[in-house]
Amino acid sequence: MLFPRKFQSLAVVSTLCVLLVAGCSRNPSPAEQGSITIVGSTSVQPVSEVLAEKFMQLHPGVRINVQGGGSTAGITSVQSGAAEIGASSRELKSSEKNLHETVIALDGIAVVVHPRNPVSSISLGDIRRIYAGQVTNWSELGGPDAQITAVTREAGSGTRGAFEEIVMGADKIADSVIVQDSTGAVRTTVSQDPNAIGYISLASVNQEVKPLAFEGVMPSPQTVRAGTYRVSRPFIYVTKEPPTGLVKAYIDFVLGPDGQRIVEAEGLIPVRSHE
Amino acid sequence: MSPRTEERLVKVVLWAVAAVVITILLSIVVHVMVRGIPSVNLTFLTEMPRRMGKEGGISTVLAGTLYVVTLSLFFATPIGVAAAVYLAEYARESRLVSAIRFSIESLAGIPSIIFGLFGFVFFVLYLRMGWSIISGALTLALMILPTIVRTTEESLKAVPSSYKEGSLALGATRLQTIFKMAIPSALPGILTGILLGTGRAVGETAAVLLTAGSSALSLPRTIKDPARTLAVHLFILSHEGISMEKAYATATVLIVSILALNSLTTSLLTRFRQRLMQ
C-alpha cells in the first residue's frame, strides 16, 4: 500500500476540497453518467481502445477513457477509486486478490529474432541458458559466430512474469541482459540488431522480426488456444466489486461475440467462443 | 607556437566546433522532418487518433496539449510573476528570502520524473483528481514556475533604478511604480519567461504521462477529463512501436510548434525593443 490508513480519512476531506476547487463534481455512480475510465497495462491498452471505440459507437452517450500507466497503476487506481476498470497483463498478487477479475483474452508470448537470423527454432533449455547468461554466442545454437544480445522486459512486467514462470522456471534472468520497458522497444531493438533475441506479445509480431518455434511449435492464436504453444498470459480487467451497471454492460460486451471478435482481430486469443 | 599561429589554430577549431554543432542539430531536425512532413496534412491534424494512434490523426492530442499547457500557464503565470515582483522589489536579505530563493533553485533542478512521481501520488491519488487535465496542468505549473520566476525577476532587476526613482520622485506610490513602470518595462522579459515555460510544458513527457494520463479517444470536455499531449503521444507511438510513420509526423508537428514559439518570442521582443527605441 502506498498510503497509510490514517491518510484515507484525510483523503475524504481533501476530496471535498478538490470538488470545491475544481468546481465540478465526480458523480458517485459513474455508470449513470455514462463514463468509464480504464487504466492499466500498456499491453492491454491497444485492444481496450478498439473495444472502447466500438462500444462508444454502439452507445453514443457513453464515454470511455483508456489510459496506460502499467498494470500496477491500473490496480492501484481501482483500489483507490480513481478508475472503474484496471487492466492488467499479469496475474494479480495475493495482496490484490480482494479485487474482482475478469479474463478478457489470452496473449501468446513469442520469442523473436532478427529476420536475417538463420536460427528458426529453439528449445526451452536453450532460451533458458541464453537468458541465464550461460549461452552467449549464436554459434552455440547453430547460428553465426556472433555475440547474442538478449533483451528482456523490466521487473514486474506481465510479459516478463509469464516468461519467467514458464520459461525460466527456477533460473534467474542474468543482470547482463538488456532491459527494455515496452513491447515496442523490445521489437525495435530486435529488428535493428541482427544478433538480438527478445520476447514480445504475439499480437505485436510483425514483419520486422522473426518469431521462433518454441519446442517445435510455432506461436499462433491456434497453437496458444490449443495449449500446444505454452508461453502465454491472460489479459485481465480488474474491478473493485463484481461489475454492475455500465461497467458490467461494457465487460459483457467485451466477453460477447462482438468483443471477442475484436480481440481475435487484434491478434489475441479469445476466451469465449464467438462462433 | 607563436601567439599568432595559436590564435589562427583556435579560430579554425572554433569554426569547426560550430560547424559540428550545426550539423548535429540539422541532422536531427532534418531526419525527423523528412520522414514526418509527407504524413502531415489537414486530415492528420483534424482527425481523431484510432487504434492507439496507428490510424487517424492527432486532433484530440492537439486539443489535449492546448488544454493542459494553457491551464498550467493559467496557474503558473500569476503566481510566478507575483513571486518575482516580491523578490525583485520587496525582498530584503533575510532567512525567509534565502529560503524562497533556495526553493526556487531546487524546484528548477528537480528532474521531471520526480515531478511525475509527486503529481501521481499527490494530485492523482491523494487529492483524487485522477488522471486529468487538472492534475497534469498543476504538475506542469510547478515545473515551469521557477522558469517564470527567474526570468521575470531578472528582467525586473534589469529595469534601471533611475526609472523607478524617477517615478517615486513624482509622488507615485511603490505599488503604482511597480504596476505602471516596472512591470511594463520588464514585459519582454516576463513574456520570454512565459514562452520558455510553455516550451518546457509542451515538450514534457514523463511528468504528463504520470498525471494527465494518456487517453486520446475523445475530445476532453472538462478539466477532470484525461488528456494526451503531443509529447506523450510521440512517446507512446515510438516507444510502444505503434506506428513510426505517425511518430515522425507527430514529432514534426511538435518541432514546428516549438520553432513557431521561438520565432514568436523573438519577433515580439524585437518589436518591443523597436517601440522603446522610437
Next chain:
Amino acid sequence: MPASISHPATSKAKLQALRKKPVRKYLSLEMAVPGVFLLSASIVMAAVAVISLFVFRSGIPLIQKVGLVSFLTGRTWDPSAGIYGILPMLTGSLLVTITALVLGVPVALAGAVFLSEFAPITVAVVLRRCIELLAGIPSVVYGFFGVIVLLPLLRQIFGGSGFSVLAGAIVLAIMILPTVLSVSLEAIKTVPQEYREGSLALGATHWQTIKGVVLPAARSGIFASFILGMGRALGETMAVIMVVGNTTRMPRSLLDPVRTLTANVVIEMKYATGDHQQALFATGIVLFLFIMALNFAARLTFANSRRSK
C-alpha cells in the same frame, strides 16, 4: 439643524472624504498587495516542501527496512527476490553524466567562446536560433534519434549491442549542449569590455585575452553552467532509457550497458507494487538529494563569485 450650518459641514466632510478615500484605499492596497506577492513566493517554498514530503514518505519506509547503507551500496537489484541495491544505478548515473559532461562541455564552451568572440553577426544569429531550437526539442526526439542513428553506428564501430554508457552519454551531451552553452555565453558576455581592452592594450592577441582574462573572469558563471548541465544530465529520463540498455549489472567499461537512477524509476514504476514501488520512490529520493546537493554547490559558487566582484 439649520441648513446654513449643515451645508458647509457636509461639504467639509465630503471634501475630507474625497481627500482621504483614495489615499486610504491606496494605503490598504499598498499593505495588502505585497502580502499577496509574498504569499505567491511562499507557494514555491510550500511546493518544494510538499514534493519532498510526498516523495520521501513514499520511499523512506523501504530505506529503513533495507538499511541506507545496503540500499546505496548493494550491487544486486532483484525486486522479485526482494533485494534492493542501487549501486549499479548510482554508478550508471554518474558514469553516464560524467562522460556526457566530458563530451559536451568542451564543445559547449567552445561554442560559447565562438559565439561571443569570433562569430560574425549573421553566423552568431543563426547559431543562436539553432541552439534555442535544440533546447526546445523534446527529449523523446533525442532518444528516437539515438535509437535509429546512434545505436547502429556504435554497433558497427564497437560491435556488441550498441546499448552503452557511451550511447547515453552522447545523447545527453547533445541535450545539455544548449544549457551549458547559453549559460556560459551569458557569463562570458557579462565580463566587462574594459578587461578585454586592458589585455589587448598590453599586446595580447584576442585568444590570449580570452584565455588569460575573459575565461578566468567568467569562471564562476561557466562553472555554474557545468553544474546546471550536470543536473539536467542526471535528471534526464526518456532519452536515456532508449539507448543505455538498462541492465542492472555494474558497468565495467563505457561500452557496457547500464541503468541510470531515473531509468530505474520510470521503467519499473508501471508494474511495481509494495516494497518494489517504495524502492523506486527511494531511488527517486537518492536522485532528488543528489540534485539538491548539486544546486547547493552551484549556489555556493555563485555566492563566492558575487563576493569576489
Next chain:
Amino acid sequence: MTLAIKIATKNLSVYYRQLQALKYISMSIPEHSITALIGPSGCGKSTFLRTLNRMNDVIEGSRVEGEVLLDGQNIYSHGVDVSEIRKRVAMVFQKPNPFPMSIYDNVAYGPRIHGLKRRGVLDEIVERSLRAAALWDEVKDRLEKSALGLSGGQQQRLVIARALAVRPEVFLMDEPASALDPISSGKLEDLLFELRRDYTIVIVTHNMQQAARVSQYCGFFLSGEMVEFNQTKTVFTNPRDKRTEDYITGRFG
C-alpha cells in the same frame, strides 16, 4: 626645443559606419614629452587616441583612413603585427581596469603573454614596474591579494605598472585622472612627470588646468577636427584660433 618625432599621423580619418568621427588629422607627437589632447565631449580626441595603438580595431564598424607612423612605420599597413604595436604603445583607460586576479598576476600578465615564464625574472619585473609606478611600497606585502581590493588611485597606478611591465615606448592615457579624487590625481600627475623622462605620453583630459600643468604640447579638437596643435604654453597664452580661445576661456558649454 627640438625633439625627435615619435608618432605622426597623416590625413587620419576614422569612420563609424557612415559617420566620420575624425577628419584628416595630421599631427606630430615629439618623443619624451607629454602631449595633451583637449576638447569638448564627443570631439574625437578619444577616438584619435585609440587609433594610435589600433584599439579602434576592437570597435565594430570602425574604419581608418590615412596613416599613423610609429618611428616612421605605418601601423596600419598590411602585415603589421597588432600585438607588437600595442606592446610598444601602451594604453591606460579612463576607468581603472585591473583584471580580477592578484596584484602580482596583473603586473605579470603582459610579460607572461609575451612568453616569459621564469618566476625569478617575473618577480624582478613586477617589482621594478610597481616601483616605477610608485605603488610598490603600498602593495609589496599584499601582492597575492586581489587587485580589485585596491583604491581607485592605486588601481590606476597598478594599471600603469601593468603597462610598464611590457616595456612600452609610448603611453596613451584616456582621461586617467577623471575617476580619481584630487589627492590620487596629484600622485598620478607626479608619476607622469617621472615617466616623461623615458616615455612618450599622450593624454586626453577634460581638465584644462591639468593639461596646462603636465603637458608640453597640446592639441585642441573640435567636431572631429584638430583646430590647433602647438606648445602648451602657446596654446594657453596665445591661441591662434578664435575657437581655441573661446574653449580655453570657458565660452563653450
